[in-house]
Amino acid sequence: MHATATPSSATAPRAYEDLPGPRGLPLVGNALQIEPGRFHQQLEAWAGEYGPYFRLQLKERRAIVVSEHETIAAVLRDRPAGFTRSRKQAAIWAEMGLPEGLFMAEGPAWERQRRMVMSAFDPAHIRRYLPAMREVAGRLALRWQAAAREGRALDLQAELMRYTVDTIAGLAFGEEVDTLGGGDDVIQRHLNAIFPTLYRRVLAPVAMWRLHKSRADRELDAAIAEVKAAVAGFIARSRQRMAAEPQRREQPSNLLEAMIAAGDQAGSGIDDEQVAGNVLTMLLAGEDTTANTLAWMLHLLWRHPPALQRAVDEVRQVLGDTLLEAITPEQLGALDYLEACTHETMRLKPVAPMLPLQAAMDTRIGPVDVPAGVVVLLLMRHDGLDEARFSEPRRFMPERWLQAQAQGAKRVAMPFGAGPRICPGRYLALLEIKLALAMLLSRFEITAVDAAGEAGEAAELLAFTMQPVGLMMRLREGMA
Numbered sequence: 492m493h494a495t496a497t498p499s500s501a502t503a504p505r506a507y508e509d510l511p512g513p514r515g516l517p518l519v520g521n522a523l524q525i526e527p528g529r530f531h532q533q534l535e536a537w538a539g540e541y542g543p544y545f546r547l548q549l550k551e552r553r554a555i556v557v558s559e560h561e562t563i564a565a566v567l568r569d570r571p572a573g574f575t576r577s578r579k580q581a582a583i584w585a586e587m588g589l590p591e592g593l594f595m596a597e598g599p600a601w602e603r604q605r606r607m608v609m610s611a612f613d614p615a616h617i618r619r620y621l622p623a624m625r626e627v628a629g630r631l632a633l634r635w636q637a638a639a640r641e642g643r644a645l646d647l648q649a650e651l652m653r654y655t656v657d658t659i660a661g662l663a664f665g666e667e668v669d670t671l672g673g674g675d676d677v678i679q680r681h682l683n684a685i686f687p688t689l690y691r692r693v694l695a696p697v698a699m700w701r702l703h704k705s706r707a708d709r710e711l712d713a714a715i716a717e718v719k720a721a722v723a724g725f726i727a728r729s730r731q732r733m734a735a736e737p738q739r740r741e742q743p744s745n746l747l748e749a750m751i752a753a754g755d756q757a758g759s760g761i762d763d764e765q766v767a768g769n770v771l772t773m774l775l776a777g778e779d780t781t782a783n784t785l786a787w788m789l790h791l792l793w794r795h796p797p798a799l800q801r802a803v804d805e806v807r808q809v810l811g812d813t814l815l816e817a818i819t820p821e822q823l824g825a826l827d828y829l830e831a832c833t834h835e836t837m838r839l840k841p842v843a844p845m846l847p848l849q850a851a852m853d854t855r856i857g858p859v860d861v862p863a864g865v866v867v868l869l870l871m872r873h874d875g876l877d878e879a880r881f882s883e884p885r886r887f888m889p890e891r892w893l894q895a896q897a898q899g900a901k902r903v904a905m906p907f908g909a910g911p912r913i914c915p916g917r918y919l920a921l922l923e924i925k926l927a928l929a930m931l932l933s934r935f936e937i938t939a940v941d942a943a944g945e946a947g948e949a950a951e952l953l954a955f956t957m958q959p960v961g962l963m964m965r966l967r968e969g970m971a
């Protein structure tokens with residue numbers, strides 16, 4: 492028996508089979524009750540009813556749903572040995588013909604890839620990516636300037652996706668991708684189909700695509716083949732540039748060069764197939780997450796005018812008359828209130844509200860003895876909304892992250908996960924978020940961020956990441 496140490500393990504152990512949980516049907520269990528778009532909300536509601544540990548049956552797969560943050564952190568730390576990512580997710584990824592990257596890898600392959608990827612994400616490397624990132628932010632500024640002049644409302648989520656796609660694609664492909672300027676976004680459109688399909692297939696009660704390939708399934712296969720060929724081209728061209736300019740090995744100017752350089756080190760065990768898997772992984776993991784966090788943040792700031800005003804004041808005071816193309820990492824680092832707004836946004840609207848893992852061996856989760864193979868669904872938002880841990884937990888109060896006890900709060904809300912598999916892109920994401928907000932708040936006045944939802948609140952839609960539905964933003968040029 493492998494024991495996951497948690498404070499709750501002091502209480503009497505319970506068997507997995509004895510856990511409460513929503514009643515299901517014979518054979519399918521709870522599978523037909525699941526609504527994929529609001530699965531996280533269903534699980535959160537059940538946690539309210541059945542407590543911090545409950546049982547779920549998704550056809551033949553048994554699951555435990557966990558919402559106590561100490562136990563969640565213990566599970567996340569107990570990797571790679573104790574828990575893997577959901578094996579079904581990885582199997583469907585492989586079935587789709589996608590090369591394995593860090594997110595799906597396990598065991599020694601994960602360890603090798605993690606070393607390679609982390610070397611591309613250390614703070615020194617990330618600073619080197621800033622010039623390319625500022626350029627993308629500049630293109631976003633031009634696009635928004637045109638909309639402001641024409642009095643046109645902006646589809647916020649779509650706009651921010653273009654920003655994160657161009658940023659991350661530029662870094663991961665090593666070549667400019669200009670969806671903001673209206674450039675070719677074919678690869679992008681292909682990639683956009685991948686995560687939602689993966690998510691749908693993981694939760695599908697019947698694997699229809701195996702019985703009969705629909706037109707959409709065939710289009711997806713073709714899209715994946717095209718994306719793979721394009722990525723092979725990016726890697727080949729990047730290798731040519733690195734051969735012509737060997738200093739790129741020492742001072743990589745993008746993620747792709749950094750990964751190739753790390754993979755080429757003697758004994759790294761990394762080949763181009765794994766580099767390709769990670770180019771795709773970076774794109775997929777870095778796009779929606781960051782764009783949706785930004786969209787939620789603007790939604791919340793708009794609904795809390797004093798917080799918005801404080802953010803505007805901070806940005807204008809720190810930047811002074813610095814031009815966008817001259818913004819320094821130090822200036823972005825000084826935007827403490829903006830960073831607090833980001834943490835508060837991720838507490839209330841974590842874009843990964845539920846993390847699916849799987850027990851690699853017989854183990855104990857909190858007080859529960861769990862057999863090997865059980866799926867472990869970690870509810871990441873539950874304790875962040877607990878009034879025992881956060882005063883007025885449903886209120887957007889960025890100031891709470893500026894207080895001395897903020898470090899403790901970070902252990903409760905874990906928007907980037909925790910332990911050995913914590914998100915490697917978190918500093919890059921924070922930099923992208925600050926850069927976009929610095930551009931927006933220094934150059935424009937926001938005149939509306941409207942949501943179609945009830946009382947102006949955007950609905951949450953889970954499609955692998957959790958996105959706000961239907962946000963439209965209006966801007967005016969210049970200062971308020």
Ligand code: HEM
Pocket residue numbers: 567593594595605659772773774776777778780781784842843846906907908909910911912913914915916917919920
């Ligand atoms: C606000 C933005 C982001 C959020 C909220 C976020 C969140 C997460 C979460 C919750 C995980 C799972 C961590 C765990 O299992 O403990 C993760 C993993 C990962 N993220 Fe992010 N992420 C963001 C941005 C990015 C960016 C920009 C990149 C890359 C450019 C990225 C790349 C990855 C990768 C490769 C993994 C898998 C790590 C592994 O399994 O070892 N993420 N992220």
